[in-house]
Amino acid sequence: MSHLTHTAEGGEARMVDVGEKNSTSREARAEAYISMAPATLQxxxxxxxxxxxxxxxxxxxxIQAAKQCGNLIPLCHPLMLNFIGVEFELQPEHNRIRIETCCRLSGKTGVEMEALTAASxxxxxIFDMCKAVDKAMCIDSVRVLEKSGGKSGHYIADAE
Structure with a gap:
């Protein structure tokens, strides 16, 4: 595992300087699940x-959350996103909704945090809008599915 980029030699937190990096096309996809009672899903x-x-x-x-990521996560850079997608898949066989997000830009830093924030x-x-009828909902499995662009290359979850 490589060293942590947001930590200085003395251990203090720092923002990464991306000024000298090349702009590249970058994309990240993330997912999250929210489980609920069958009646709530219906x-x-x-x-x-x-x-x-x-x-x-x-x-x-x-979409709004992805655009605000730099304000929410202390060491994230504010980004000019070219695209933010949020899709839902109702999975009644598992009593849940799968959320998949995609963020794209041409820039000097990745968009994984924006995709994760959008999914979260x-x-x-969904929890807020449904809590009146189902207080036992559960959000889980928030993760990056895929990222491309930048020096670290292409990553696909479960492919390693």
């Missing part, structure tokens, strides 16, 4: 919750 699917269209609101929340906040928004 309400989401049928758009039957009082707060409104859960997945549309969660999509917008995820989308899941949190």
């Amino acid at each position: 309400l989401v699917q049928e758009n039957g919750l009082k707060k409104g269209d859960v997945l549309s609101v969660a999509r917008i929340a995820g 906040v989308s899941a949190l928004t």
Whole structure:
């Protein structure tokens, strides 16, 4: 494992200087799952919750979250994202919703944190909109699925 880039020699936190790096096309995909009662999932699917269209609101929340990542995560750089995608897959056989996000840019630093933040906040928004009918929901398995671009190269989860 390589050294931690956000830690100085003395152990203190620092922001990485990306000024001398080359701009490259970069993309990251992330996922998260939110498990819920079957009746809750059905309400989401049928758009039957009082707060409104859960997945549309969660999509917008995820997009907004990715754009705010530099303000939320202390050592993240503010990025000019070219694309943010948030998609949902209802999985009734597992009583859950799978969230997949994608962030792209041409820049000097990666977009993994933006993709992870979009997935996390989308899941949190679903929780918020459904909590009145299901307080036992569970968000889990937030992870990077794939990243490309930059010096560290292409990464695909579960391919190693």
